[in-house]
Amino acid sequence: MRKSPLFLLLVFAGGILLSFSAAFAQEKLIFGYSAPGLGDEGQWNIQKGFVDKCKELGIEVIVTDAQQSAEKQNNDIETLIARGVHAICAVPHDSAAISIAVQKCNEAGIPFFTIDRGVTAGKVVLTVKADNVKAGAIAGEVMLRLLQGKYNGIAKGKVLEIRGQPGQDVAEQRAQGFHQVLEKYPDIQIISLPGYWNTEEGFKITVDTLTANPDLDGIYYHADLYIPGIVEGVKAVKGEFAKVGEPGHIFILGIDGNPAGLDQVEAKLADGVVVQPLRDYGALIVPIIVDYLKRGEEALPKPGTVLVEEGASWSPAMVVQTAAGLEIWTNVFYVDYLGAGDPNLWGNKPRE
Amino acid sequence: MRKRELLKFLLDNSVWIIIIVFFTLNAFLTPKFFTLLNFRNILIHSSILGIVVIGESLCLLSGHFDLSVESTLALSAVLGSMAVKNGLAIPLAIGVMLMSGMLVGFANGTLIRKLGLNAFVATLITYIGIRGTALGIVEGKTIWNLPAAFCFFGAGNIGILPVQIVLLAVLYLLFHAVLIYTKFGRHVYLVGDNQLAARISGINVDRVVIAVFMLSGLLSAFAGLVMAGRLNSASPLFGTGMVFEAMSAAIIGGISLRGGIGSLFMALGGVVLLSSISNVLNLHAVSPYWIQTIRALMILFAVTLDSLKRRLVRYEE
Numbered sequence: 001m002r003k004s005p006l007f008l009l010l011v012f013a014g015g016i017l018l019s020f021s022a023a024f025a026q027e028k029l030i031f032g033y034s035a036p037g038l039g040d041e042g043q044w045n046i047q048k049g050f051v052d053k054c055k056e057l058g059i060e061v062i063v064t065d066a067q068q069s070a071e072k073q074n075n076d077i078e079t080l081i082a083r084g085v086h087a088i089c090a091v092p093h094d095s096a097a098i099s100i101a102v103q104k105c106n107e108a109g110i111p112f113f114t115i116d117r118g119v120t121a122g123k124v125v126l127t128v129k130a131d132n133v134k135a136g137a138i139a140g141e142v143m144l145r146l147l148q149g150k151y152n153g154i155a156k157g158k159v160l161e162i163r164g165q166p167g168q169d170v171a172e173q174r175a176q177g178f179h180q181v182l183e184k185y186p187d188i189q190i191i192s193l194p195g196y197w198n199t200e201e202g203f204k205i206t207v208d209t210l211t212a213n214p215d216l217d218g219i220y221y222h223a224d225l226y227i228p229g230i231v232e233g234v235k236a237v238k239g240e241f242a243k244v245g246e247p248g249h250i251f252i253l254g255i256d257g258n259p260a261g262l263d264q265v266e267a268k269l270a271d272g273v274v275v276q277p278l279r280d281y282g283a284l285i286v287p288i289i290v291d292y293l294k295r296g297e298e299a300l301p302k303p304g305t306v307l308v309e310e311g312a313s314w315s316p317a318m319v320v321q322t323a324a325g326l327e328i329w330t331n332v333f334y335v336d337y338l339g340a341g342d343p344n345l346w347g348n349k350p351r352e
Numbered sequence: 353m354r355k356r357e358l359l360k361f362l363l364d365n366s367v368w369i370i371i372i373v374f375f376t377l378n379a380f381l382t383p384k385f386f387t388l389l390n391f392r393n394i395l396i397h398s399s400i401l402g403i404v405v406i407g408e409s410l411c412l413l414s415g416h417f418d419l420s421v422e423s424t425l426a427l428s429a430v431l432g433s434m435a436v437k438n439g440l441a442i443p444l445a446i447g448v449m450l451m452s453g454m455l456v457g458f459a460n461g462t463l464i465r466k467l468g469l470n471a472f473v474a475t476l477i478t479y480i481g482i483r484g485t486a487l488g489i490v491e492g493k494t495i496w497n498l499p500a501a502f503c504f505f506g507a508g509n510i511g512i513l514p515v516q517i518v519l520l521a522v523l524y525l526l527f528h529a530v531l532i533y534t535k536f537g538r539h540v541y542l543v544g545d546n547q548l549a550a551r552i553s554g555i556n557v558d559r560v561v562i563a564v565f566m567l568s569g570l571l572s573a574f575a576g577l578v579m580a581g582r583l584n585s586a587s588p589l590f591g592t593g594m595v596f597e598a599m600s601a602a603i604i605g606g607i608s609l610r611g612g613i614g615s616l617f618m619a620l621g622g623v624v625l626l627s628s629i630s631n632v633l634n635l636h637a638v639s640p641y642w643i644q645t646i647r648a649l650m651i652l653f654a655v656t657l658d659s660l661k662r663r664l665v666r667y668e669e
Contacts, residue, residue: 038487038491038492039487039492039588040492040587041492041493041494041590043492044491044492044493067484142384163640164643166640167641191637192637192639192640193638193640193643194640194643195633195639198589198592198593199580199583199585199587199589199590200400200582200583200590200591203582203583204397204630204631204634205634207393207396207397208390208393208630208634208635209388209634209635209637211384211387211389211393211635211639212383212634212635225494225587225589228494228496228583228584228585229583231584232507232582232583232584235391235507235666236396236507236514237389237393258494258497259493259494260494260585262492263496263497264496267497274495341583
C-alpha cells in the first residue's frame with residue numbers, strides 16, 4: 001500500500017508533538033549508567049554511589065552491565081541512546097573500544113561522562129577518577145618509610161610489585177607513581193610482575209618471587225584482590241605468615257580500600273592501603289551532570305581549581321585539563337590498621 | 353625393530369622429554385629453579401589447572417569441548433564459601449559444591465545429547481550463565497577468611513607433602529586407571545574416535561557423553577574447592593581465562609581436538625610444562641610488558657620440538 005506524502009507528514013508532525021509533550025509532561029531526568037562489569041567490589045560500589053545520588057535527586061537511572069566485554073558495552077550504550085536518556089555515564093571497560101559508542105552518543109547529542117577511566121576518541125564532557133599516580137606515589141612513600149625503619153634509616157631493600165593488566169591506564173599510573181618515588185633510591189630494587197587482576201596469579205607470583213628472593217622486604221599490590229593470594233603465598237613458602245609488627249614480617253601495602261582489603265589491614269595481614277573514594281564518585285559527578293544539562297559548559301568546574309567539600313572523602317579534588325579532556329582527580333589517602341575500621345570509609349559502609 | 357620401539361616410546365612421551373630438556377636448560381640458566389622448594393612450587397601451581405585438565409581431557413577424548421569448566425569452578429568456590437560462612441557444616445558445603453558441578457555437567461550433557469546442541473554452543477551457554485550465577489549470588493563480593501578445615505584441600509599438608517600435590521597425583525592415577533582399565537574408559541575413546549561406530553557396536557553414547565560432562569563438572573567443582581582453600585577466599589571471578597589454559601595444556605600434551613587420541617599422563621605433562629614456563633618467567637622477573645610474548649615463544653619452542661620429533665619418526669618409518 002502506498003501512503004500519501006500528506007499522511008507521512010501528519011505522522012511525522014504527530015510524532016514530534018508527542019515527543020515534545022512527553023518532554024514537558026515528564027520533568028523527570030533519566031540517566032544511563034554503563035558499568036564495565038559489576039563482578040568486583042570496586043565497580044559495584046562505584047555504580048551504587050551513582051545510583052544512590054540519582055535516587056536522592058529524584059533522577060531515574062538505567063544501569064547496564066557489560067560483563068567485561070568491550071563489545072557488549074558498546075551495545076549497552078547504543079541501547080541507552082535509543083532509550084533516549086538525558087545523559088550517559090560510563091566506566092569504560094576498554095578506553096579505545098568504547099570510543100565508537102561515545103561518538104554515536106555525541107552524534108545523538110547526549111552528553112557523555114565517564115568515571116574511573118577516560119576514552120580514546122569522542123567527546124567526553126567530564127571524567128571523575130581517583131588520582132592513581134598520587135595513589136602509587138603514596139604507596140611508594142609509605143614503603144620507603146617502612147624500609148628506612150627496618151634498615152636504620154637507610155633506604156634499601158627488595159620490593160615485589162604485583163601489577164594489574166599491563167597497558168591499562170589504571171595499572172600504568174599506579175606503577176608510575178610508585179616508581180617515581182622509589183627510583184630515586186638506587187639501593188631499593190623493584191621486581192615488577194603482572195598479576196592481570198587475578199588472585200591466583202598473585203599467589204603464584206608471590207610464591208615464585210619469594211623462592212627466588214628469600215630476602216624480599218616488601219610487596220606492593222595494585223588491587224586489594226591480591227591480598228589473599230599474597231598472604232597464602234607467603235605461608236606456602238615460609239611455612240607461616242608473620243603479621244604486621246611480628247618478626248620476619250614482609251611489608252604488604254597497596255591500593256583500593258575494598259571491604260575485604262580493609263578487613264585484612266585491620267587484621268594486620270597487610271600494613272595499609274591507599275583508599276580511593278569509589279563510593280563517592282557518584283556524589284561528585286551526578287550534581288555536575290544535572291547542572292550541565294541546565295546551563296551547559298559554564299556549569300563545569302574550571303581547570304586548575306580545587307574542589308573542596310567539608311567531610312566528603314573525595315575532597316580535595318583537582319580539576320585538570322588533560323589531552324583526553326576535562327578531568328576531576330579525587331583525593332586518595334592512606335590508612336593503616338588503626339584507621340581501617342573507620343565506618344566512614346566506603347569499604348566499611350553497608351552494601352544496602 | 354628395537355629402534356622403532358624406542359622412537360614410538362619417545363613420541364608417546366614427547367611432552368615429558370620436552371620437560372626434561374626444559375628443566376635441564378633452566379637448571380643452568382635460572383637461579384633457584386633446580387631446587388626442591390621450586391619443584392614443589394611448580395607442582396602446587398599445576399594442581400588446580402591439572403584437576404580441571406582431567407575433566408577437559410575426558411571431554412576432548414570423547415570428541416567434545418567443555419568451555420564451562422572455569423565458570424563451574426567459580427560457582428563451586430562461591431557456593432561452598434557462602435555455605436560455610438553461613439554456618440553450614442563443612443562436609444555438607446563440600447557436598448553442595450560437588451553437586452553443583454555435577455549438575456552443570458548434567459545440563460551440558462543433556463543440552464548436547466538430548467537437545468542436539470553443538471558442544472561448543474551448549475557449554476558456551478553454561479560458561480556465561482554459570483559465571484553469571486556466581487556473580488549474582490555474591491553480587492561481586494569477595495568472601496575471605498574461610499575455616500581452616502575447609503581450606504585443607506587447598507592449603508593443607510600431609511606430612512611434609514602439600515595436599516595439592518597429593519591430590520594431583522592421586523586424581524591423575526585414578527582417572528588414568530579409569531580410562532585404561534575400565535569399560536567406561538574404553539567407551540570414552542570409542543565415542544571420541546567414531547560416534548557412529550560406537551553406537552552400532554551397542555554403546556549408549558548418550559550415557560557416556562553425559563557421564564563425561566558430569567565428571568568434568570565434578571572435577572571443576574573440586575578444583576573450585578582447592579582454589580578457595582589455596583587462596584583462603586572465593587570470588588566470582590575465580591579461574592577467569594582458565595579454560596583457554598586447560599585446552600592448551602591438553603593439546604600440548606597431545607590430546608587430539610577431534611577426539612579419541614591422547615592420554616591423561618601426557619595432558620599432565622602439558623600442565624606441568626605450562627606451569628614451569630610461568631614459573632621460570634616469574635623467577636627471572638621478566639619485564640611485565642614482554643612476559644606474554646616470551647611465554648608464547650616458549651610454548652612455540654616446545655610444540656615445535658614436538659612436531660619436529662613427529663616428522664623425524666615419519667621419516668624413519
